[in-house]
Amino acid sequence: MTMATSGEVKIIGLWASSYCVRIEVALKLKGISYEYIDEDLSNKSPLLLQLNPIHKKVPVLLHNGKTIAESLIILEYIDETWPDLPALLPKDPYERALLRFWANFFDSKLSGSGRTIFITEGEEQEKEVAVLKENLNVLENGLKKDFGDKKSFCNGETPGYLEVVMGPSFFWLKILEDVSRAKLIDHKNTPFLFSWLTEFCEFGVAKDALPDQAKLVAFAKKRREMLMESSKHQ
Incomplete structure (x- = not known):
């Protein structure tokens, strides 16, 4: 490019x-x-x-x-x-509003759960995993209803605003599964969401921008140990 x-x-x-x-x-x-x-x-x-x-x-x-x-x-x-370059958001005000709504839902409902799962274990972690899965199901059904008739992405053939918001965090969710040993997202329970975001992570420039998986796992494990140790002394 x-x-x-x-x-x-x-x-x-x-x-x-x-x-x-x-x-x-x-x-x-x-x-x-x-x-x-x-x-x-x-x-x-x-x-x-x-x-x-x-x-x-x-x-x-x-x-x-x-x-x-x-x-x-x-x-x-x-x-x-840069409006003359490939658009992240559509021109239609209603479609823009839908994308903003789901981006806000994702950040407000899932980010906190991911952090809690990251720094906890046992019963506390299990409760937060249940909360996250419930919100993933809401997201699955909502996105399928609002954007299920689109081609590859909500923006058409290339990723746009909502994929850019959610895709990198989806990559982190898979890392979180490795680190916390909690099963969070899969093709069985959230097939639309899983396939859509997997496609994003394999898309050219998105794939290039995502961190190296092994490096990120090592970083996450070290970070988790530090945060969990710190929480014990609070």
């Missing part, structure tokens, strides 16, 4: 973060070249604290000196700033 001339574009992120991978995939789908600055969140850089002083989190997009934070907001900024 030929990269577009788009001024200075930088991502301040963490290679292992699904939220940061969202931004990379979006820029790659648009064909926008960018510089990636990897953060150490255990020792946050002065640059990150300067650019995102409120939340002090990644990702942060820096475009021609302008700073944008929060992944969902960044994705919409990217789409609106």
Whole structure:
């Protein structure tokens, strides 16, 4: 893919973060070249604290000196700033609203459960696995109803906004299964969701942006041990 001339574009992120991978995939789908600055969140850089002083989190997009934070907001900024490049969101207001609704549902309902499963075990983990599976079933039925007649993706032949939001986290869910030994998502219980997101993870630029699986598993295991140990002393 030929990269577009788009001024200075930088991502301040963490290679292992699904939220940061969202931004990379979006820029790659648009064909926008960018510089990636990897953060150490255990020792946050002065640059990150300067650019995102409120939340002090990644990702942060820096475009021609302008700073944008929060992944969902960044994705919409990217789409609106480069409207002549492949669109992430459709033009129809109702379809845009549906995509935003499910993106918000995904982030608000599933992200917290994933974190809890990541740092717990036993009964506490089992309860959260049940919550996550219930929300995955809601997502399965809702997406099948709203987008089941689409071709490959909600956006048509190529991934768009909702795939970019959910796809990297789906990749993380599979890593979470390896680390926590909890069965979370499969083709039997959520066939539409599983097939759709598997296709995203195999799609050209998305596959290129996803972290190395073995490296991510090692990172996740180390991170989980650290967080679980830390929780014992709170």
